[in-house]
Amino acid sequence: MNLETRKIEFVQEFLKLQSEDAIARLEKLLEQQKMTPDQKRVAPMTQAELNKRIDQSESDFLNNRYKSSAELLAKYE
Structure with missing residues (x-):
C-alpha cells in the first residue's frame, strides 16, 4: 500500500470518528509532528x-x- 492510499484511508477513518477526545488527541499528535527540532526543545527551569x-x-x-x-x-x- 503506498503513502497516498494510506493517507486517504486515514482521512476516511478520521471522518467517521464521533469522539471529541479522540479528535483532540489526534490534533495534538499532528501538532507535535509539525514541530521543528528547535520548537521541541524545552527551556531549562x-x-x-x-x-x-x-x-x-x-x-x-x-x-x-x-x-x-x-x-x-x-x-x-
Whole structure:
C-alpha cells in the first residue's frame, strides 16, 4: 500500500470518528509532528521555578488535588 492510499484511508477513518477526545488527541499528535527540532526543545527551569513547582505539587497532594496513575490510565483506555 503506498503513502497516498494510506493517507486517504486515514482521512476516511478520521471522518467517521464521533469522539471529541479522540479528535483532540489526534490534533495534538499532528501538532507535535509539525514541530521543528528547535520548537521541541524545552527551556531549562531555574532553581527558583523548580522549587516553586515542587511546593505547588506538595500542596496539591496534601489538599487531594491529584489523580492516581490508575485514573489517568483509565482515561486513555
